[in-house]
Amino acid sequence: MKKLLLILAAVTALAAAAIYIFLWAAPGRAPGPHTIIVEDGTSLYKLADRLAAEGVVPGSAASYRAMARLFGSSDPIQAGEFLIPAGTSGAEVLDILQHGRPVQRLITIPEGMPSILVYEKVLATPNLVGGAPVPREGSVLPDSYSYQRGEARAAVLERMQQAMTRELDALWATRKPHSVVRTKDEALILASIVEKETGKPSERRMVAGVYSNRLRQGMKLDADPTVIYPVTKGKPLGRRILLSELRSRNGYNTYAMAGLPVGPIANPGRESIAAVLDPAPTNALYFVADGTGGHVFAATLAEHNRNRANWYALRRQRGEM
Numbered sequence: 342m343k344k345l346l347l348i349l350a351a352v353t354a355l356a357a358a359a360i361y362i363f364l365w366a367a368p369g370r371a372p373g374p375h376t377i378i379v380e381d382g383t384s385l386y387k388l389a390d391r392l393a394a395e396g397v398v399p400g401s402a403a404s405y406r407a408m409a410r411l412f413g414s415s416d417p418i419q420a421g422e423f424l425i426p427a428g429t430s431g432a433e434v435l436d437i438l439q440h441g442r443p444v445q446r447l448i449t450i451p452e453g454m455p456s457i458l459v460y461e462k463v464l465a466t467p468n469l470v471g472g473a474p475v476p477r478e479g480s481v482l483p484d485s486y487s488y489q490r491g492e493a494r495a496a497v498l499e500r501m502q503q504a505m506t507r508e509l510d511a512l513w514a515t516r517k518p519h520s521v522v523r524t525k526d527e528a529l530i531l532a533s534i535v536e537k538e539t540g541k542p543s544e545r546r547m548v549a550g551v552y553s554n555r556l557r558q559g560m561k562l563d564a565d566p567t568v569i570y571p572v573t574k575g576k577p578l579g580r581r582i583l584l585s586e587l588r589s590r591n592g593y594n595t596y597a598m599a600g601l602p603v604g605p606i607a608n609p610g611r612e613s614i615a616a617v618l619d620p621a622p623t624n625a626l627y628f629v630a631d632g633t634g635g636h637v638f639a640a641t642l643a644e645h646n647r648n649r650a651n652w653y654a655l656r657r658q659r660g661e662m
Contacts, residue, residue, distance in 0.1 A: 365408040365431050371396025373427035378490060379438065381420040385409060388418065388438075398431040409435055419443060422490050445487060450501065452483040452610030453536040455575020459501070459608065469494045476501070478575070479529040479605030482508050508611060516618040521553045530601045531556075531617040532609035537566035541635045545613055549620035551628055551638065560626065562595035570606040632656075 369375075375397045379388060386406060393402040400408075413435045421443025425434055448466050450459055460475040466488075473494040481498070482505035488497050509525050522528040531552060539548050555562055569578045571591045587596045592603035625638040627645035632655045639645040 365399070365412055367399040368428045368430055369395075369397045369399055369434070373397070373425055373429065375425040376444075376490070377423045377425060377438070379418060379420050379423065383418065383420070385418050385435070385438070392434065397425055397429075398434055400431075405431060408432075414439055416440065422446070444490075446489065447485045447487055448497065449485040450481060450483045450608065452613065453533075453607045454481075454483060455570075455607045456481065457574045457576060459498075463494050463498055466494070466497075468492075469497060471495060473498050479533055479608055480505055481608045483608055483610045505608075509614065512611065512614050512618055515615070519553075519622070520618050520620065521556045522617055527601060528614055528617055529605045529609060532613040533605035533607040534562065534564050534566060534595075534602075535616055536609040536613040537607055538564060539636065542612055544635055545616035546619065546621040547623060547625070547638060548628065548636070549613075549616040550623040551625050553617070553620045554623070554626050556600065558626075559599055561597075561599045562601075564595045566606055567593045567595040567602050570602075575607055 369392075375395065377388075377392070377397065389398075389402040389405045389409075392398045393400065393405055398405045408431060412432065416439045418435075418438040419441075423437055423441060424444055425437060429437070446468065448463065450462070454462075456476045456478045459481050460473065463469070463473055468490040469488060469492055471493045476498055481501040484501075484504060486497060486501060486504075509529070513525055513528065516522075516528075520528075522531055531549070534552065535545055535548050539545060552562055552564075554560075565582060568582050568586050568589075569575075571589070571593045572578065572586060587594070590597045593606065595602060623638070624640045627639045627642065627648075628636040629639075629645065629649045629652050631637045632652065637648045637652075639648055
């Protein structure tokens with residue numbers, strides 16, 4: 342009898358080991374790799390049906406649930422997109438879903454990108470679905486945004502616009518008394534010009550200060566990017582501005598009119614918006630490139646003309662004129 346019990350125990354152990362090996366430690370029936378997208382709130386009980394049907398795990402959905410209860414962790418599975426490498430065992434699949442890092446898909450919108458280019462970038466982003474409208478200029482916050490495979494392009498754009506609304510509301514609360522902008526729309530318009538006029542973050546508040554001074558005195562802003570915008574909708578011009586474009590009256594051209602344009606000319610970033618809400622205290626009214634990517638600022642036209650002559654001389658020396 343004792344011998345029989347020992348045999349039964351051995352058979353039971355072997356059966357348990359076989360079940361463990363073939364239904365838990367073995368790879369799935371399909372070789373992989375697999376991409377699994379888990380929606381928020383999905384349970385392993387529900388997901389097991391799909392894992393078994395797609396051959397991601399060995400055995401049936403019922404056997405996988407049983408193995409997970411017997412041998413797996415009780416931690417919840419995560420939402421997100423997961424890459425399951427080829428040859429991954431059923432045990433490893435559960436660990437990836439519970440503790441692995443989801444696939445991170447990002448789309449980055451640089452500061453100062455116009456809405457037509459935002460639209461084209463979202464449209465060209467792989468693994469998104471559906472169409473989307475061109476967002477209103479200035480309504481998208483430049484940043485990096487995560488998205489999931491199969492997500493709607495319109496939904497991703499809406500998140501970008503919601504982010505701008507939240508950020509603008511937060512920054513508006515910090516507006517200083519010496520800021521010339523009276524509304525959030527004006528802040529976006531002026532910030533978009535500041536964004537396009539300087540590539541140096543350290544200059545943003547100073548450029549905002551110059552334009553603020555010009556607005557207070559009723560001077561024209563004379564900002565080249567506002568001339569280009571109605572011609573290209575923000576895309577690169579690829580040539581010099583024409584005299585006819587400098588004289589054109591279209592609601593944007595700040596060479597032909599005083600005051601702000603009728604709308605933003607790009608999507609400004611946080612720092613440019615902050616700059617127009619707290620511009621640098623300065624008496625400067627002019628600035629011109631200095632040849633290093635920055636600018637030289639001047640309070641008088643005579644000083645500005647000298648700075649401009651120096652800039653032209655440098656360009657001629659470089660063979661650019």
